[in-house]
Amino acid sequence: MKIGIDMMGGDFAPLEAVKGVKAYLKTSSASSLCLIGDKSMLEKLLLEHGIDPTTLFIQHAASVIGMHEHPTKALKEKTDSSIAVGFGLLAANKIDAFLSAGNTGAMLVGTHFSIKPLEGVIRPTISTIIPKVDGKTGILLDVGLNADCKPEQLNQSALMGTIYAQQILGIENPTTGLINVGEEEGKGNQLAQATYPLLKENSSIQFIGNIEGRDILQSKADVMVCDGFTGNIILKMAESIYDIAKQQQIQNAYFDRFNFEDYGGTPILGVAKPVLIGHGISGEKAFLNMLLLAKKMIEKDVMNTLQKALQA
């Protein structure tokens, strides 16, 4: 197993990435890593943090795609950037997963052009973990990759979310809810109305019906599906509530669980290999958790399970 990590992406890279790698090495083997970035800079930083650089595989990448660069343009022009090099390694099967806290757009475009979608997937999707108030954990998707969705996409999201919840979140029989404005069948916008019967008929998921905005943080459904526009607003609003709680000096274990660092990054679901997108402000803990998530996804062979489910 080899996990490729973009050491240069993110507001606090490469320092926090190095710290994350150091924390990862406490429980995992150095051979499972491929560090991508400025080799001499990384070697120096690793040494400073008590890691012998010769024990790690470092793939040199001379440049970095900035957080605000145009994704397609940057990827095309900066072929020696850590993200471009990472996708090159992933496409050539030299690494089994790739993660970065860098330019999100470049990660999406890179995935689109370098990694095949799983057979039968209409469009890949991205998700987020939603902490539930009773201590459980749910998954919400799509959170922004597809602003406009077709009912069939939401139906696939439900399936992919179900598999992910089983394999990664450890939920044996995940329930699925359709995010909507009312509980009854027939409620909602055209998309929700057309999606409901598809979910109802989908025997690969455990559909419990519509869930409302007030149910998102409650344990009504483990897998919550909606279009990427709605999901993105929900995700960013949830993140802002964490920030506000911190700012208001609220000490509360539940609100603390909204800290994205605990989850690391979000995988792109529906493509052949794990690609994990981290938050721009990722620190040591986020990098560590992204590495552990990538490891788990490879070990559980999640993408293969998804492929089988999609073809069932």
Place this chain on the structure above:
Amino acid sequence: MKIGIDMMGGDFAPLEAVKGVKAYLKTSSASSLCLIGDKSMLEKLLLEHGIDPTTLFIQHAASVIGMHEHPTKALKEKTDSSIAVGFGLLAANKIDAFLSAGNTGAMLVGTHFSIKPLEGVIRPTISTIIPKVDGKTGILLDVGLNADCKPEQLNQSALMGTIYAQQILGIENPTTGLINVGEEEGKGNQLAQATYPLLKENSSIQFIGNIEGRDILQSKADVMVCDGFTGNIILKMAESIYDIAKQQQIQNAYFDRFNFEDYGGTPILGVAKPVLIGHGISGEKAFLNMLLLAKKMIEKDVMNTLQKALQA
């Protein structure tokens, strides 16, 4: 001025409605009210609360539309219900505003069939107050009346929200933001992409561009527009955060401002007369604040200002 109040609608009516009326009478005249409901029951309750029933105008209504009855069916069959009677009075100009904490659907259907839309309005809309973390107050619309919207509707929402923010919230030059998944023009789903240029060209509003989920609780824009599907999810998620904060025994002045009782009800904007819809679980404070809001809307002649703005 005469405000019609459905005394029988809501989970805690008529008791809490009577308490709300009592609180209202401390600052406002009895002649500004028309109580609608079971006359003998109301007279008894008023007496018990130290109010002489003969000082108030009570319009008898023999039945009540239950919270879960089918709106159209109930309105048609229960012509002696407090909501049906209220709309009858409003349509006959015997009252100048009507408010209820009862069956929301019946309030919407009643409005649709009894009260004319303002000239030029594509579709009426409903809004919610959003408390901002810096102490300010914003308005979000639509929050559920129109699950699928056209760009022109969002443009009208921006105008109606601007007038409401000026007249009722006392914001002199309200800014408008388009709820979206990214800051840049061109981002978003088809609706948001098509709405942006309309808002940009609308000289009756002060458009500041896209706002994201993380900006909703921040003071980025006073008026926040989106389709009713997205708005409904945001509203109900915000309400659930208040409930969770209470449940987690969080003492915080900001989260306390999410208490819907402080705002009373939400008016339907875009119709000729003020119709206010209260929360089913309205208590004394919510009824009081609904009455005060209705009074303010009549005094400021908000509907007329809206009509002029729509025709400008």
